[in-house]
Amino acid sequence: xxxxxxxxxxxxxxxxxxxxxxxxxxxxxxxxxxxxxxxxxxxxxxxxxxxxxxxxxxxxxxxxxxxxxxxxxxxxxxxxxxxxxxxxxxxxxxxxxxxxxxxxxxxxxxxxxxxxxxxxxxxxxxxxxxxxxxxxxxx
Amino acid sequence: xxxxxxxxxxxxxxxxxxxxxxxxxxxxxxxxxxxxxxxxxxxxxxxxxxxxxxxxxxxxxxxxxxxxxxxxxxxxxxxxxxxxxxxxxxxxxxxxxxxxxxxxxxxxxxxxxxxxxxxxxxxxxxxxxxxxxxxxxxxxxxxxxxxxxxxxxxxxxxxxxxxxxxxxxxxxx
Amino acid sequence: xxxxxxxxxxxxxxxxxxxxxxxxxxxxxxxxxxxxxxxxxxxxxxxxxxxxxxxxxxxxxxxxxxxxxxxxxxxxxxxxxxxxxxxxxxxxxxxxxxxxxxxxxxxxxxxxxxxxxxxxxxxxxxxxxxxxxxxxxxxxxxxxxxxxxxxxxxxxxxxxxxxxxxxxxxxxxxxxxxxxxxxxxxxx
Numbered sequence: 001x002x003x004x005x006x007x008x009x010x011x012x013x014x015x016x017x018x019x020x021x022x023x024x025x026x027x028x029x030x031x032x033x034x035x036x037x038x039x040x041x042x043x044x045x046x047x048x049x050x051x052x053x054x055x056x057x058x059x060x061x062x063x064x065x066x067x068x069x070x071x072x073x074x075x076x077x078x079x080x081x082x083x084x085x086x087x088x089x090x091x092x093x094x095x096x097x098x099x100x101x102x103x104x105x106x107x108x109x110x111x112x113x114x115x116x117x118x119x120x121x122x123x124x125x126x127x128x129x130x131x132x133x134x135x136x137x138x139x
Numbered sequence: 140x141x142x143x144x145x146x147x148x149x150x151x152x153x154x155x156x157x158x159x160x161x162x163x164x165x166x167x168x169x170x171x172x173x174x175x176x177x178x179x180x181x182x183x184x185x186x187x188x189x190x191x192x193x194x195x196x197x198x199x200x201x202x203x204x205x206x207x208x209x210x211x212x213x214x215x216x217x218x219x220x221x222x223x224x225x226x227x228x229x230x231x232x233x234x235x236x237x238x239x240x241x242x243x244x245x246x247x248x249x250x251x252x253x254x255x256x257x258x259x260x261x262x263x264x265x266x267x268x269x270x271x272x273x274x275x276x277x278x279x280x281x282x283x284x285x286x287x288x289x290x291x292x293x294x295x296x297x298x299x300x301x302x303x304x305x306x307x308x309x310x311x312x
Numbered sequence: 313x314x315x316x317x318x319x320x321x322x323x324x325x326x327x328x329x330x331x332x333x334x335x336x337x338x339x340x341x342x343x344x345x346x347x348x349x350x351x352x353x354x355x356x357x358x359x360x361x362x363x364x365x366x367x368x369x370x371x372x373x374x375x376x377x378x379x380x381x382x383x384x385x386x387x388x389x390x391x392x393x394x395x396x397x398x399x400x401x402x403x404x405x406x407x408x409x410x411x412x413x414x415x416x417x418x419x420x421x422x423x424x425x426x427x428x429x430x431x432x433x434x435x436x437x438x439x440x441x442x443x444x445x446x447x448x449x450x451x452x453x454x455x456x457x458x459x460x461x462x463x464x465x466x467x468x469x470x471x472x473x474x475x476x477x478x479x480x481x482x483x484x485x486x487x488x489x490x491x492x493x494x495x496x497x498x499x500x
Contacts, residue, residue, distance in 0.1 A: 011473075057386045078381035079374070079473040109379050113153075113251035115160025119374040119473075127253055149314040154405055157375060158320065158462075161368040162327050169334060183326040187319070194318055222319045247313050266323075 002088040007034040011080035017123045037084045040064035075101035107131040152247040173260040184269020192277040238302035254291040262286040321433045369465020377473035419496035431488035
């Protein structure tokens with residue numbers, strides 16, 4: 001997978017982390033894509049109600065929308081955090097993107113468990129960034 | 140060796156670790172001086188330690204330690220596993236000077252913790268020093284327990300230095 | 313990894329005692345702004361103590377909600393969240409399910425635990441014995457309440473992280489039983 005960007009957005013749609021190697025204008029474009037993805041996430045997240053298919057209540061949201069040369073995937077947690085993955089690939093299997101999100105979830109939980117992290121704030125943990133880079137390079 | 144058949148009640152470490160984290164961060168908000176936070180942690184630990192001895196003796200069936208080496212062993216290989224779930228290592232045991240180092244390879248207290256650089260002077264787990272001091276005092280063993288190294292500060296390992304307070308009036312313990 | 317229940321109980325006790333004494337008698341080394349805000353009124357002291365302990369629990373409750381809901385599919389309904397709180401979450405934190413749950417189906421729940429873990433090892437200076445299944449007088453209730461602010465915060469934090477913004481209060485008159493009242497801020 002060629003990962004362009006990993007975004008973690010909080011329950012109030014506040015960005016906790018936008019990790020990308022791009023900078024300047026390109027970075028702004030990527031950020032715009034992440035925020036656009038949020039709207040698609042909202043559409044895929046059903047309002048609480050028992051009368052829906054169980055598949056709608058999985059964390060993995062799948063492909064949110066393709067752009068010209070990028071594919072954007074989403075994942076939402078029980079605590080309403082949204083993860084956005086922007087890829088530069090057309091040949092990507094769901095099982096791999098899903099696996100990435102699950103591992104991202106693991107390192108996210110590790111990072112927020114730091115007592116010096118205040119819940120809801122931006123993630124600035126060096127350990128987390130390092131774990132994320134490691135995860136990206138393995139994916 | 141142990142006459143006690145029942146096992147001590149255990150809980151998941153996460154709630155313990157996170158509670159301790161809140162205590163430390165609360166103290167850091169209340170006190171300017173990191174050294175004062177170290178002291179407060181030590182005091183809390185002492186208060187806990189004096190209350191832990193009975194349970195320790197009940198669950199391990201140990202009698203009073205016959206010598207200092209026994210004391211070290213009791214702390215590292217009986218008390219730590221009983222309360223914290225992992226043993227500590229004993230190093231540099233000096234029978235003459237009555238001192239040794241406790242090495243902590245695993246420690247639930249520091250799981251998930253990333254110490255910000257501004258708190259470099261903090262001994263995050265200083266509560267353990269107080270616990271050791273308090274519990275041994277209940278057994279009439281007066282020690283000094285001090286953190287020498289801590290992985291959270293970038294040291295290669297975590298080490299508590301324990302030495303018996305030598306009282307010239309008493310004989311060897 | 314596990315630790316003993318006792319070391320957590322003792323730690324919690326120390327935390328409560330620290331907050332209570334730091335609020336009522338701040339000492340020299342505290343920060344300047346704390347000294348200026350020194351509160352004399354016992355009612356205010358109680359409020360600040362409650363806020364400090366509850367907020368500490370709140371932080372942790374949120375973090376644990378993330379951790380303990382990681383491997384399950386998302387909640388469909390509010391009742392699923394409450395069920396998770398009363399069974400899985402309660403067991404992970406307090407070693408058992410709640411004993412009784414009542415609701416008015418309009419955003420209010422009453423949760424009863426007959427043997428609440430944080431209350432199991434409280435002892436009182438009055439007669440040196442552990443107070444078990446004793447009715448409490450008003451004064452003793454005040455003291456016990458201090459040990460319940462933190463668990464209230466835990467519950468409030470977990471619910472908040474999972475999407476239920478609620479006030480959580482607790483009442484106990486018969487240790488170690490206690491009753492939590494959860495009122496959703498959206499309820500009528």
